[in-house]
Amino acid sequence: MAQVLDQLSADRSGDVRPDIVVDHAYSDDAAIVRVPNGRDLVLTADVIAPLVDDPETFGMIAAANSISDVYAMGGVPRFALNLVFFPDDQLPLEVLDLILQGGAKICALAGVAVVGGHTVRDPEVKFGLSVTGDVGPGELWSNRTAKPGQALILTKALGTGVIGQAIKKGLASPEAAAAAIESMITLNASAATIGHAHGVTSATDVTGFG
Numbered sequence: 722m723a724q725v726l727d728q729l730s731a732d733r734s735g736d737v738r739p740d741i742v743v744d745h746a747y748s749d750d751a752a753i754v755r756v757p758n759g760r761d762l763v764l765t766a767d768v769i770a771p772l773v774d775d776p777e778t779f780g781m782i783a784a785a786n787s788i789s790d791v792y793a794m795g796g797v798p799r800f801a802l803n804l805v806f807f808p809d810d811q812l813p814l815e816v817l818d819l820i821l822q823g824g825a826k827i828c829a830l831a832g833v834a835v836v837g838g839h840t841v842r843d844p845e846v847k848f849g850l851s852v853t854g855d856v857g858p859g860e861l862w863s864n865r866t867a868k869p870g871q872a873l874i875l876t877k878a879l880g881t882g883v884i885g886q887a888i889k890k891g892l893a894s895p896e897a898a899a900a901a902i903e904s905m906i907t908l909n910a911s912a913a914t915i916g917h918a919h920g921v922t923s924a925t926d927v928t929g930f931g
Contacts, residue, residue, distance in 0.1 A: 743794075747865045750790035750926045753856065760855040763796035768804050768849030772885040773902065776816045780823025780848060781906040786928055787850035788831050792913040793926040795862035796854040798831050803838030806847035820848050831908055860917060867923035876912035877904050881928070 742761050743753040751765035767787040771779045784801075791798040803824060807817050828835050833852065884901035887893035893901070905928075916924065 742861070743863055747863060749864050750793040751796070751852075751854075753794060753796075753861065756855070760857050761861065763791045763794050763798075763854040763856055764852075765790040765794075766804065766849065766851040768806070768847050770845060770847050772888055772905075773898075776819035777823035777826075778902060778906070779846075780820040780825075781827050782823075782902070783820075783848045784824035784827035784850055785906050785908055787852050788827065788833060789909050789926045789928060791852050791854035792909040793862065793924045794854075794856060795860045795913070795917065795921075795924065796856035798833045798852050798854040800853045801828055801833050801835050802851040803835060803840075804847075804849045804851055805838060805840040806843035806845065807840060808844050808846065809842060811844070812846070816846075820846075824848065824850065827906065827908065831910060862916075862921060862924040864923060864925055871922070875927075876909055877907070879927075881905055 740755040741752075742755055743749050743751075745752065751763050753761045753763050755761050765787070767783075767790060769783050769786060772782060773779050787801070788798045803821060805817065805820075809817070825835060828850075835850075881901045881904050884893050884897050885905070888898050888901070909926075913924075
């Protein structure tokens, strides 16, 4: 997929749009486009398969994961679309309802309005969000804005990806599973606010890399 996108970028290299601030060229967490009011839009989408058996908890984890990319760009999440892959011929719709309830809880905590979505019949359950946010002048964080000598700060503990796999295989202790789940459903909103207050210039969401 990345190779296809890179080729598409090369094909349109002579057609640069001034309203595109960040696209996938630098492997950032979201795209940013300029809007007339001086703030730039932050656009991202993310879908994951279940890491836990509880549908509502899964919805919460998936939503927090999707919204995190907007925070990683220095932005404020505003709107979301549900992206649902669900085997409605194999599982009751009550399961889907719980997934969406979990996602809605996290969106409400983030101040994100769920304005729609898309569903696909699929043999494997997957869920996530397409999130739209915005970022003001001078507030953008990008992989390309990091500077030599800067301190590297992690806003959460490493290891949730490893524990998540252990949960799926029934190998995680109850204590480790609970700690990992609590981390995965916790928004990065406070970390983003603190980052802006203390001169952070670059950020990335490492959840996709374990």
